[in-house]
Amino acid sequence: MGIDVSKATLDCFIHGTDGKHFIVENNSKGFVTFLETVLKLKKCKKEDLLICFENTGKYSKMLSVFLHTQEIPFVMVPALEIKKSLGITRGKNDKVDARRIALYAHEKRDKLVQTVLPGEKIERIKSLLPLREKLIKHRTAYKNGLSDLNDCYQEGETIFLRDVQQRMIAILNEEIEAVENEIETIIKQDPLMNKNFELILSVRGIGKVVGYYLIAFTANFTSFIDARSFACYCGIAPFANSSGVITGRSRVHPFANKQLKSLLNMAAMSAIQLKGEYQTYYRKRVEAGKNKMSTINIIRNKLLFRAFAVIKRGSPYVDLFKFVA
Numbered sequence: 001m002g003i004d005v006s007k008a009t010l011d012c013f014i015h016g017t018d019g020k021h022f023i024v025e026n027n028s029k030g031f032v033t034f035l036e037t038v039l040k041l042k043k044c045k046k047e048d049l050l051i052c053f054e055n056t057g058k059y060s061k062m063l064s065v066f067l068h069t070q071e072i073p074f075v076m077v078p079a080l081e082i083k084k085s086l087g088i089t090r091g092k093n094d095k096v097d098a099r100r101i102a103l104y105a106h107e108k109r110d111k112l113v114q115t116v117l118p119g120e121k122i123e124r125i126k127s128l129l130p131l132r133e134k135l136i137k138h139r140t141a142y143k144n145g146l147s148d149l150n151d152c153y154q155e156g157e158t159i160f161l162r163d164v165q166q167r168m169i170a171i172l173n174e175e176i177e178a179v180e181n182e183i184e185t186i187i188k189q190d191p192l193m194n195k196n197f198e199l200i201l202s203v204r205g206i207g208k209v210v211g212y213y214l215i216a217f218t219a220n221f222t223s224f225i226d227a228r229s230f231a232c233y234c235g236i237a238p239f240a241n242s243s244g245v246i247t248g249r250s251r252v253h254p255f256a257n258k259q260l261k262s263l264l265n266m267a268a269m270s271a272i273q274l275k276g277e278y279q280t281y282y283r284k285r286v287e288a289g290k291n292k293m294s295t296i297n298i299i300r301n302k303l304l305f306r307a308f309a310v311i312k313r314g315s316p317y318v319d320l321f322k323f324v325a
Helices: 028-042 058-069 079-085 094-107 120-152 159-189 191-201 208-217 227-234 258-271 277-287 292-313
Strands: 002-005 009-014 020-025 051-054 074-077 239-243 246-251
Touching: 002 058, 002 094, 009 028, 009 094, 020 028, 020 094, 028 058, 051 058, 051 094, 058 074, 074 079, 074 094, 079 094, 120 159, 120 208, 159 191, 159 208, 191 208, 191 292, 208 258, 227 258, 227 292, 258 277, 258 292, 277 292
Parallel strands: 002 051, 051 074
Antiparallel strands: 002 009, 009 020, 239 246
8 A cells, every 4th residue: 555645744645546544633643543544444464465665754754653563464665766767757646646656556566675764873874864954954054154254344344253153063063963972872872783883984085974874875784785786876986988880988877865975975075185006096096087086986886885895894994005115
């Protein structure tokens, strides 16, 4: 069955020749009503159900937790994946969307992988990372405001404006540090998570912030089978581009987690500024006439593949380049 999730309600549709549609509230009371209605209509057990719905963030979180606690098989699917699978469609409303999600689940039932929630600690880290991003954006805005004061006013005219913004920057610095300390506290509370965090930090070019995101979005390296699949998720995995006798350059795909892609890009840009393997590799390729961005993308992949390698091996990364004469 398919569920179209909104802030207040759940539109539920049971696939079949006599497809049934009903609406319940998106809260604990509505979830119980939903389960009772389904079991009454289909006369089946909970484990015989396959619930499919779009991953809508906080609106679908409570539903996923309820299904998990009830041990009901469910699949949370990105909205774009369902949209692209439907072909040409016309019109939409909540009932139609629920029916289309149910149809998608029925057609893909042999390929769908049951969703497993990452756990409370991973969810807490995921909720703290957007807060950190928001604080950094506010801090950047105040820093830009200070720069504008130098361009638009004479010296001495902006003492009050400058003092207020400097105080706000100092406060935001403290709050950002507090958020990062909370994330590290959560990581240290889990021995396996803490071990993996220390292992990926051993890879030169990966800092704490990138480490936070890798731990969170891989569910401590359990939700992706290998580095290639996660590179695809981040939008840095190149794909072939050919048709018949025409062969184009391999390109990355625009469907990606842009935040992770940006962080890996900054990590690669920082890595080539330091003397060592990455800088030497970058300079050699550029001097040979290779594209700069394709070289940066290779370095992004190197960082990611090495992070997955140290986790799989269970030992820190060893930089052999420094031993080269």
